[in-house]
């Protein structure tokens with residue numbers, strides 16, 4: 001793997017290992033208060049591995065917890081284990097921010113907290129196994145974590161190297177030490193970014209949050225958004241707000257909405273709706289997002305027909321109105337050529353109006369289709385042909401096709417009406433001369449050739465029918 005000189009040099013110069021500072025050890029001690037047990041020595045006698053004291057009698061909450069209880073002295077809730085316990089441990093990762101040669105680095109530690117049954121206390125082994133250098137966007141691993149998977153506590157650090165694979169070990173951590181972060185970021189490229197604020201803000205999303213923060217911090221707008229208290233925008237999509245210039249140019253809304261945006265720590269979707277509604281009302285915005293399943297394109301489209309604030313108000317009086325349904329309804333009105341008056345746009349009962357529009361549009365469209373088929377019939381009428389036994393003619397109308405499909409049990413109506421109407425293919429019906437109303441063979445012709453010919457239920461045609469069709473194809477369709 002090729003590694004840039006700059007990175008190589010940095011690795012060479014950075015300290016291989018540092019002593020755990022007193023503050024750092026104290027930080028871990030605080031976290032470890034929750035990593036303890038209650039050791040049950042006999043009936044109703046419990047020893048707390050945290051404070052070392054014994055509690056006797058029924059514990060405070062023994063009715064509430066079956067396997068956990070609260071130490072009477074330190075008040076912590078722990079799992080109960082029998083005194084013959086031999087092996088037990090806790091394992092978790094911690095992170096700290098450090099500064100090495102004016103580069104910000106995240107150092108990852110694993111705490112292996114093992115139960116020592118001889119003294120009935122927990123003993124920690126704390127080892128550093130990875131470093132992340134956001135400025136280079138590289139993960140470094142040492143001998144304790146050679147493949148980015150298992151961590152070996154008894155290995156010495158001989159070497160740090162760049163890890164190129166997909167790395168899971170440090171993607172999550174239990175806690176990050178932030179106490180001196182302002183001091184640590186001095187002189188680094190993250191000096192002016194309020195990293196502590198951001199990481200605290202993300203406290204509930206431990207997974208991958210550091211990577212995210214540093215990746216996003218590369219955008220100029222990140223710092224600005226965080227300082228403006230717009231955390232959601234900063235963490236969602238700072239790249240969308242990189243535009244320099246006025247507030248309006250950057251956010252697409254007037255500056256007097258800023259207080260509102262900050263108060264609700266507005267998300268990108270919410271801002272998008274605010275642009276459309278121009279109304280700083282978070283309930284309205286959230287309702288609109290809900291009824292559109294957060295489909296911003298659909299909301300934008302709807303806003304070109306109707307004021308979204310009116311639509312939101314209207315939606316409250318309707319049952320199950322979604323923006324998608326609403327757009328279908330508008331589409332139906334347009335296809336029928338109905339003028340979009342206020343009354344049409346906001347009908348008293350949306351469900352009824354919507355269903356009616358579906359029915360009506362079907363009728364209108366079928367009539368259009370029918371007109372086209374009638375035209376096609378007129379064009380193809382010249383190909384009518386008969387002998388003393390059979391007659392063949394083009395399909396005359398939509399109903400004609402429906403009737404053929406019904407008699408023949410085939411799909412000529414459902415699959416071929418539109419193709420036929422639009423001139424993509426030609427449909428003919430072959431019938432007995434004496435029984436012209438009774439279906440016999442359905443025929444498709446494409447480019448002057450018979451493409452399909454079937455009797456009832458798609459069964460093959462017989463010899464007589466075939467010779468008639470062959471003649472017709474040759475003498476009439478390709479008469480030229």
Ligand SMILES: [Zn+2]
Nearest residue numbers: 048051071074
């Ligand atoms: Zn205790």
